[in-house]
Amino acid sequence: MMVDALSVALRALSFVTLFQAAGISLFLVLFGPHVVASGSTLRRAATLSALVAMGVLVAEYVLEAARMSGDFSGLMDLTLQSQAMHSSTAAALAGRLLGLVLIILALRLRGPPVVPLTVAGILLLTSAFALTGHTATHPERWLLSLLLIAHLLVVMFWFGALVPLHVASSRESAAIAGEVTEAF
Structure with missing residues (x-):
């Protein structure tokens, strides 16, 4: 039961x-030229979110064998670990991680x-959900x-736009914040 609760919490996170x-990355692609004063803050927030997501995704995946066994002893079960490693969950994890790596690279360029x-x-990590x-x-x-x-x-667009809209409205001039809001 504890394994499932931890897995659900990690999945939500x-x-x-x-x-x-x-x-945030999509927001920057669409509205980046408007957010001059807050662009670097948004890139840092997106990068941090991507790095945390990568860690949480790996932790969630490591728990797959434990979920299959029903308790934490499954973490040491090589048969269950192998089964998880050769599952569609592993392919989905790879797609999400690679998508996040591409996003991090784009944020630095x-x-x-x-x-x-x-x-x-973005397309790679969203497509991974279909696996x-x-x-x-x-x-x-x-x-x-x-x-x-x-x-x-x-x-992703709507949820990811909440932080950028808040940051832009507090860090940009009133005119630019208005432009961003209107463009959104």
Whole structure:
């Protein structure tokens, strides 16, 4: 029972940090030129969110074998660890981590490569969600996957825009904050 509670808490935290990192990055792609005074703060927030998300995702994945066994002893069960390592969960983890790495790279760069790297990272990590659950097994997988990815992109954008809008409204001039809000 304790393993499941910890796993659920880690999963929730992974969603928050993952969506925050991707959402802030998407916000910067769309509205970055407007947020002159707060751009570096937002890039740091997105980078921190991505790094925390990576750690939480790995911790959540390590608990998979324990969840399968029902208690923490599963952490040492090599058969269950191997089963987790060869599951769709492992593939989803790899996609999310790689997507976050691309986002972190994009956040550190300036110029033309930023947009394609950010978009590739966001699409990779959202597509990774389609590798598990109903979207991985249902006969209409292609449709469910597209709907899930579209849903996640909307959630990431809206959830991820909350911090940037707050930061922009407090750090930018009233005119720029108004421009950002209007553009949003």
